[in-house]
Amino acid sequence: MTITSPPEQQHRPVRRIGDRVFSGVARGAGIAILVILAGVAVFLVIEALPALTASAGDIPGGEGLASYIAPLIFGTLLSAVIALLVATPLAVAIALFITHFAPRRLAQSLGYVVDLLAAIPSIVYGFWGVAWLAPNLVPLYVWLEENLGFIPLFAGPASSTGRTMLTAGLVLAIMILPIISAISREVFLQVPSLHREAALALGATRWEMIRLAVLPYGRSGIIGGAMLGLGRALGETMAIALVLSVSGGITFNLISSGNPSTIAANVALEFPESSGLDVNALIASGLALFVITFAVNMLARSIVNRRADFSGAN
Amino acid sequence: MPQTSTSTPETASAGSGTSTALHSVGHLGRWAPWAIFAGAAAVAALLGMATGLNAAVFAIYTVALGTIALYAASRKVEGRRRATDRLVTCVVVSAFGLAMVPLVSLVIEVVSKGIGRLDSEFFASSMTGIIGEGGGVYHAIAGTLIITALTTLISVPIGLLTAIYLVEYGTGRLKRAITFLVDVMTGIPSIVAGLFAYALFAVFFGPGVRLGIAGAVALSVLMIPVVVRSAEEVLKLVPNELREASYALGVPKWRTIVKIVLPTAVAGLATGVTLAIARVIGETAPLLVTVGIINGTNLDPFDGRMATLPVYAYYQLTQPGVPPEFAIDRAWTAALVLIIIVMGLNIVARLFSRFFAPKTGR
Numbered sequence: 001m002t003i004t005s006p007p008e009q010q011h012r013p014v015r016r017i018g019d020r021v022f023s024g025v026a027r028g029a030g031i032a033i034l035v036i037l038a039g040v041a042v043f044l045v046i047e048a049l050p051a052l053t054a055s056a057g058d059i060p061g062g063e064g065l066a067s068y069i070a071p072l073i074f075g076t077l078l079s080a081v082i083a084l085l086v087a088t089p090l091a092v093a094i095a096l097f098i099t100h101f102a103p104r105r106l107a108q109s110l111g112y113v114v115d116l117l118a119a120i121p122s123i124v125y126g127f128w129g130v131a132w133l134a135p136n137l138v139p140l141y142v143w144l145e146e147n148l149g150f151i152p153l154f155a156g157p158a159s160s161t162g163r164t165m166l167t168a169g170l171v172l173a174i175m176i177l178p179i180i181s182a183i184s185r186e187v188f189l190q191v192p193s194l195h196r197e198a199a200l201a202l203g204a205t206r207w208e209m210i211r212l213a214v215l216p217y218g219r220s221g222i223i224g225g226a227m228l229g230l231g232r233a234l235g236e237t238m239a240i241a242l243v244l245s246v247s248g249g250i251t252f253n254l255i256s257s258g259n260p261s262t263i264a265a266n267v268a269l270e271f272p273e274s275s276g277l278d279v280n281a282l283i284a285s286g287l288a289l290f291v292i293t294f295a296v297n298m299l300a301r302s303i304v305n306r307r308a309d310f311s312g313a314n
Numbered sequence: 315m316p317q318t319s320t321s322t323p324e325t326a327s328a329g330s331g332t333s334t335a336l337h338s339v340g341h342l343g344r345w346a347p348w349a350i351f352a353g354a355a356a357v358a359a360l361l362g363m364a365t366g367l368n369a370a371v372f373a374i375y376t377v378a379l380g381t382i383a384l385y386a387a388s389r390k391v392e393g394r395r396r397a398t399d400r401l402v403t404c405v406v407v408s409a410f411g412l413a414m415v416p417l418v419s420l421v422i423e424v425v426s427k428g429i430g431r432l433d434s435e436f437f438a439s440s441m442t443g444i445i446g447e448g449g450g451v452y453h454a455i456a457g458t459l460i461i462t463a464l465t466t467l468i469s470v471p472i473g474l475l476t477a478i479y480l481v482e483y484g485t486g487r488l489k490r491a492i493t494f495l496v497d498v499m500t501g502i503p504s505i506v507a508g509l510f511a512y513a514l515f516a517v518f519f520g521p522g523v524r525l526g527i528a529g530a531v532a533l534s535v536l537m538i539p540v541v542v543r544s545a546e547e548v549l550k551l552v553p554n555e556l557r558e559a560s561y562a563l564g565v566p567k568w569r570t571i572v573k574i575v576l577p578t579a580v581a582g583l584a585t586g587v588t589l590a591i592a593r594v595i596g597e598t599a600p601l602l603v604t605v606g607i608i609n610g611t612n613l614d615p616f617d618g619r620m621a622t623l624p625v626y627a628y629y630q631l632t633q634p635g636v637p638p639e640f641a642i643d644r645a646w647t648a649a650l651v652l653i654i655i656v657m658g659l660n661i662v663a664r665l666f667s668r669f670f671a672p673k674t675g676r
Contacts, residue, residue: 098410127649
């Protein structure tokens with residue numbers, strides 16, 4: 001009792017030199033990531049600056065940076081929105097299939113097969129889109145033009161190669177399918193089994209159980225996953241560069257051969273042959289893409305991370 | 315689509331509500347869905363013969379007819395709720411089938427078009443002096459391997475150390491900021507990473523710069539967050555008892571990490587790194603803007619343009635020259651080689667996690 005030492009005499013834990021070096025290096029690596037991310041923004045701004053300050057006539061198109069980038073942003077958003085509209089319901093259905101409908105023993109390998117879709121390089125999707133998907137969609141476009149031509153989206157004239165905005169959107173949809181379904185799957189698996197069992201015990205069918213217990217719990221996960229998919233669709237490059245037949249102007253006509261390009265595809269197509277101020281203008285458009293995807297991804301991540309707060313599980 | 319049925323006015327609610335409680339409701343047997351879909355397939359085949367048979371049309375008819383028939387039968391025998399359940403089951407299963415169409419057709423397409431030039435000449439020769447027939451990917455594969463190796467060399471130390479920081483040391487705001495920004499970084503478009511690397515090197519080497527190392531820097535921006543994420547997950551799985559046992563023996567923290575934590579996690583780390591390599595090895599856009607393409611063999615990443623497999627495939631397809639068919643064949647074979655490499659890396663990753671999993675004793 002008498003030998004309890006006063007607090008100031010207690011030894012602080014020994015800090016060995018190796019410990020200090022190692023933790024310093026690890027911390028430095030973490031900080032390096034922040035520096036890289038900041039560097040991406042800084043160097044893009046530096047190289048975009050000449051285009052931002054140049055007179056309107058020197059920018060490709062001759063009407064200033066804003067009217068050069070505007071159709072590109074439009075094309076980027078349009079193709080990404082098509083992809084999202086197609087992919088989200090499909091991805092949720094696939095996630096439900098794997099978590100709740102497929103035989104237990106098969107479920108894991110089926111999930112792996114869906115993940116394979118994510119492993120295929122973007123350029124191979126482009127090859128496949130040009131050689132298989134686009135020609136096979138031509139009859140559908142002709143049919144759409146004949147029967148639904150009164151809707152501006154399908155006004156036509158239908159492209160004879162099939163390399164349209166709708167094809168590009170569908171290729172993108174396939175490419176973002178795995179990420180949306182992976183995140184939805186993860187959330188669906190986290191649904192407390194008590195919720196599911198309670199629904200089943202009240203006599204719910206499988207679909208009613210899903211609608212009452214699984215979907216409300218997973219809603220924010222689905223939204224977050226869809227937004228991550230949106231982020232990927234916005235930045236997807238090679239598939240679009242190969243599949244989309246580009247002619248510039250802003251149009252909502254999805255099945256004709258005249259389409260606005262996307263930012264990423266435009267950079268890939270123009271950059272290798274450009275020099276001087278054209279390069280700076282392309283980098284400026286890349287900066288715009290960076291800002292858009294950064295915002296979308298930040299929003300998506302904060303939704304996914306906040307999932308627990310409003311899932312109703314607490 | 316499936317919601318249309320639930321919104322129909324409830325005519326039989328009183329009847330079905332009481333009858334479920336009191337009487338046994340009819341059931342379709344286990345065979346019923348199969349029988350109905352077989353019937354639908356037969357009808358679809360007949361319809362198809364009338365209009366010209368086509369695999370896609372046949373499949374669409376079969377699924378649509380089968381779903382409608384099953385819904386109608388179930389509604390008649392089992393009531394509205396079970397009918398809706400069956401309808402959703404059909405929709406969900408066909409959604410999965412629909413997602414398999416691109417995967418299967420893509421593999422068939424690439425293999426059938428690429429298999430023709432998959433010969434030894436293709437791997438042994440570069441494109442120096444090739445017009446028309448012949449030629450190969452020796453230079454492009456060498457370039458891809460060099461650039462990917464450099465990328466791995468940059469990304470793995472940074473990524474691994476960051477993961478160690480996050481799991482073992484990190485606290486407070488810096489940890490939260492890094493975790494969040496790594497997540498956001500996974501979403502950086504590959505073309506933006508390429509433009510960043512170009513801008514970085516253009517500032518120091520002047521405009522129009524094309525270097526292998528610039529490509530490696532661009533790919534590192536894409537690879538680092540993947541490495542961090544996977545390594546973080548794996549390090550978190552190492553049981554705390556191991557660390558505590560080590561501390562109890564007086565081992566300093568850094569030696570605990572190096573000698574205990576990392577060896578325990580080595581299988582997962584190897585899997586993660588392999589999958590990260592598989593992700594970046596097929597990237598085209600960043601290399602297109604930073605490394606460019608040449609026909610000859612350049613093995614020095616610090617000196618001028620290099621050829622890489624994805625960029626090679628892209629240019630062979632889009633700028634085939636005359637006569638075009640030989641270059642287009644080469645493009646498809648290059649795409650096939652790319653898929654084989656990526657799938658091979660995925661399989662290797664699985665093998666790592668199976669064979670080098672930590673031995674848990676006992």
